[in-house]
Each structure stands twice: as C-alpha cells, then as structure tokens.
Amino acid sequence: MAMRISTMDQHDQPRARFPAPGALAIEAKWQQIWAQDPTPPRSSTDNDDFVMVFPPPNVTGRLHCGHALTTAIQDAIARYHHMHGKSVRWIPGTDHAGIATQTVVEKQLAKTEGKTRHELGRDAFLSRVWSWKDAHGDHIHHQLRALGASFSWSDAYFTLDTPRSRIVTDAFLELSRRGLIYRATRLVHWCPALETAISDMEVEYLTIDGPTAVPTPSGHSAQVGEMHYFRYPVADGANGGEFVTVATTRVETMLGDAAVAVHPTDARYAHLVGRDLVHPLSGRRIPVVADDHVDPEFGTGAVKITPAHDANDYEIAKRHAIAETTWIDLFDGKGRLTPACGVPDLVGIDRFAARSRVVELLTTAGVYDRVEPHAMRLAVCSRKCWLSSMRAN
Structure with a gap:
C-alpha cells in the first residue's frame, strides 16, 4: 500500500512564536542571579587556575551570530x-x-x-x-550577559582604559631601555582622507x-590604469640626445625620483651604469644603478626609483646607498604636492x-613619449574606501 503524506494550507500551520511565551522574563530572572558573579574564590595554587581572555569585539557596532557562536x-x-x-x-x-571607530x-x-570632525573641533569630536x-x-556587555556566558565581569576591561594604556606605555619604555626599538624614517601606507598612517591589513x-x-x-x-613613458637625458653625453626611457603608472611621482635602475645583465644599459641622468623638470642629477630586482622584460627595462613613495x-635605494637627502617626500598629509617637489x-x-x-610639463620639455593601457592593482584604504599612498614617515 502506498503511503501518502497529507498537507495543510499554510494558513492552517501552527505558527512558531519567538521568543517563546515567558522566555524573556525567565532570562531576566537568571541574568540577575548570574550577575552576582558566583565564581568561587581563586585557588591558592596556580596549577588549579584557568584564565582565558575573551577576544575583545570592536565598539563599532553590535554583536552578530558569529560572536554568539564563538562565545558559546x-x-x-x-x-x-x-x-x-x-x-x-x-x-x-x-x-x-581606533580608526574604525x-x-x-x-x-x-x-x-x-x-559636519566634519574638523568643523566640530578636536575636543568635541x-x-x-x-x-x-x-x-x-x-x-x-548586555548582549553577552543575555547569552548567559560565565564571564568574570569584575575583571571586564577596555583596551584604551587606564590600566591597559599604562601597560602599553611601560612595555614600550622597557623595550626602549633594552635597545630593542628605535625611531627611524620608514615607508608607511597613508590615507589622505583620514590623514593618518594605516596598517597593511587596512589596505585593500x-x-x-x-x-x-x-x-x-x-x-x-x-585616471588610473595607464602606463606613462618619458625620457631621462643622459648627463654629459658624448653625443647629445642620448636618453633612457622609463615607464610608470604614477607619473607625478617622477618629481621625487632619486635614481634609475636597470638589470646588471641588460646590455642595452651596461654603458650607462654609474653615470648620471638629468631630471627634465628640476635639473637634478640622478644616478643609474644596476639591481637584480629589475625585470628587463617589463616596460623598457629601466625603472625610475622613488624611495619615498614605493616599497x-x-x-633599492638602501642597497645602493643612495643618499637619504635625495629621498623626496612629495606630498603633505592631504596628498597635495609640497615645495619639495621642485x-x-x-x-x-x-x-x-x-x-x-x-x-603637460614633460610634453613641453620634449621628453614625454606616450601613454598605454595597463592592468594594475590599485591600493584602497578599507576605512574610507579611498586610494592610499606610500610615504616616508
């Protein structure tokens, strides 16, 4: 005999109620009991202790189901x-x-x-x-209590509270005392919209x-996704008109070039290694160096070196001991050119x-060659969804 499953119209289905009748009142009762923190006194021996720190969620919003899962x-x-x-x-x-909040x-x-934070003022913001x-x-905290999690609430912390801030300060002072940290100029990812350095994890x-x-x-x-080609004249050339053509997706950074690099085995440029080129807009002299990092098959095989704006x-600049005085940081905190651009x-x-x-300036100087379409990856600040840039800081 065949079996038949009967069906009902959806309107006849019993409706589930959530939360169940009386659930909130029951939860509230037990939350009051749990809030008394009935954790027994700590043992006198460390071997009988178990201490676990809850990974602190960001105060940028509310907890979601993922937090409930890991809390459970x-x-x-x-x-x-x-x-x-x-x-x-x-x-x-x-x-x-930090930045996320x-x-x-x-x-x-x-x-x-x-209003912007600047219009509101620092203290008010x-x-x-x-x-x-x-x-x-x-x-x-209310959400975590509602989950019934057995936290030690008397130990609750905030990562920017006074005890934690003091611990961080003491740690840096101790590292400095031991000579394990130092201050130096390094390249960082910079968000001109936030006007601050951002971590590698905050760059998409x-x-x-x-x-x-x-x-x-x-x-x-x-305009992005373009490769610009322009020429660097060779200084003191025996035959006037000798030049080196370089290619870049960020042609504005040529204002901060400190060298041009070629591959050590590239015969096209072997005679130029150790010689100088003339910057077509500022007149500065920059050296030609040979470095294994250069791909002779990419572009023209000659790479402009801008130490203050590219990792x-x-x-490369450090490897070839190019003087840091020639590492020009072209932009201010808002991404605008400074007098250092020349x-x-x-x-x-x-x-x-x-x-x-x-x-336009390179074209007027007679050294701009051409522009070509170019596939690339564009760095974006994940916090402001805007383009980040590398700068010395």
Whole structure:
C-alpha cells in the first residue's frame, strides 16, 4: 500500500512564536542571579587556575551570530574547567578599534549634523567618540550577559582604559631601555582622507583592467590604469640626445625620483651604469644603478626609483646607498604636492590633479613619449574606501 503524506494550507500551520511565551522574563530572572558573579574564590595554587581572555569585539557596532557562536564555544571551555574543580576567570572586554571607530563616528556626524570632525573641533569630536564607546560598549556587555556566558565581569576591561594604556606605555619604555626599538624614517601606507598612517591589513586592492576614471573625495576623478613613458637625458653625453626611457603608472611621482635602475645583465644599459641622468623638470642629477630586482622584460627595462613613495624603490635605494637627502617626500598629509617637489607651479595641487599637469610639463620639455593601457592593482584604504599612498614617515 502506498503511503501518502497529507498537507495543510499554510494558513492552517501552527505558527512558531519567538521568543517563546515567558522566555524573556525567565532570562531576566537568571541574568540577575548570574550577575552576582558566583565564581568561587581563586585557588591558592596556580596549577588549579584557568584564565582565558575573551577576544575583545570592536565598539563599532553590535554583536552578530558569529560572536554568539564563538562565545558559546569559549563558554563551554570555561565551564568544563570549572566542573573539574579549577578556579576559572574568563575575562571579558571590548576594543577601541581606533580608526574604525573614528570612521563610524565621522559618518554618523556627517549624516546627522552635516559636519566634519574638523568643523566640530578636536575636543568635541573626542567627546563624541567616547560617548559612542560608552553606548555601544554597554550594549555589547548586555548582549553577552543575555547569552548567559560565565564571564568574570569584575575583571571586564577596555583596551584604551587606564590600566591597559599604562601597560602599553611601560612595555614600550622597557623595550626602549633594552635597545630593542628605535625611531627611524620608514615607508608607511597613508590615507589622505583620514590623514593618518594605516596598517597593511587596512589596505585593500582593486583590480584595474585598463584606463579607468576613479572618483575622488573632492568630487573629481582620477585616471588610473595607464602606463606613462618619458625620457631621462643622459648627463654629459658624448653625443647629445642620448636618453633612457622609463615607464610608470604614477607619473607625478617622477618629481621625487632619486635614481634609475636597470638589470646588471641588460646590455642595452651596461654603458650607462654609474653615470648620471638629468631630471627634465628640476635639473637634478640622478644616478643609474644596476639591481637584480629589475625585470628587463617589463616596460623598457629601466625603472625610475622613488624611495619615498614605493616599497621596492625604498629597498633599492638602501642597497645602493643612495643618499637619504635625495629621498623626496612629495606630498603633505592631504596628498597635495609640497615645495619639495621642485616645481613651484605645482605646490598645493592634489596628487591626481598633478598627474595631468606633469604630463603637460614633460610634453613641453620634449621628453614625454606616450601613454598605454595597463592592468594594475590599485591600493584602497578599507576605512574610507579611498586610494592610499606610500610615504616616508
């Protein structure tokens, strides 16, 4: 006999209710009991202690299901050790999140009041950030308590509170005392929108297949995905007119070039290694160096070296002991050209606006060759979704 599964109209289906009737009242009752922190006194021997730090969530919003999952797993571990007679301290906390929190508060300020942090003022903006932290940090604690997690709430911390800040300061002072840290100029990723250095983890990359107009915060657009070719005249050439052609996707950075590198086995340039080229816009002399990093098959086989704005160029400059006085940091914190660029008419211009201006100047000087489509990866600040740049800092 065949079996038949009967079906009901969806309107006849019993409806599940969430939360179940009375659940919230029951949870509230037990939360009050758990809030008394019934953790037994700590054992007198370290072998009987179990201490675990809860990875602090950022105070940039609210917890989601992923936090609930990992909290449940850690709670099971804490309860396991408690059941085995150990004194358990599971320490909860929240993280200031630095730039991420600043960005969230800035967006809220722009949306609700139409102001920037600069218009609000430093002290008032910091006050807003702390208010955000208090509101969202408290809500995160409320969510964790609602999960019934067996935290040691009396040990709760914030990564920017006084004890933690003092520990960080003491650690740096001790490292300095031991000679394990030092201050030096290094290349960093810089976000002109935030006007601060950002970590490698805060840089994302967009794939650009060819010429593309990318919008900028100023409302204009920047042309990317292009390879520009221009020529460096050879200084004191026996036959006038000898030059080296280089290619770059960021032609405006040629204002900070400190050398041109070629591969040691590239016969095309062997006679030029050790000689100088003349910068076509500033008149400075820059050397030709031979370095294994150069790919002779890419572009023209000659690479412009801008130590203050490219990580590979930075390393090449160090290897060849190119004087740091020639490492020109072209841009200010907002990404505008400074007097160090050597061209007065370009001072104060945004780096992308300067791109077309530099092409015009090179064309006028008779050394601009051509532009070609070029696939590339474009660095983007993950916090502001804007282009980051390398700069010495």
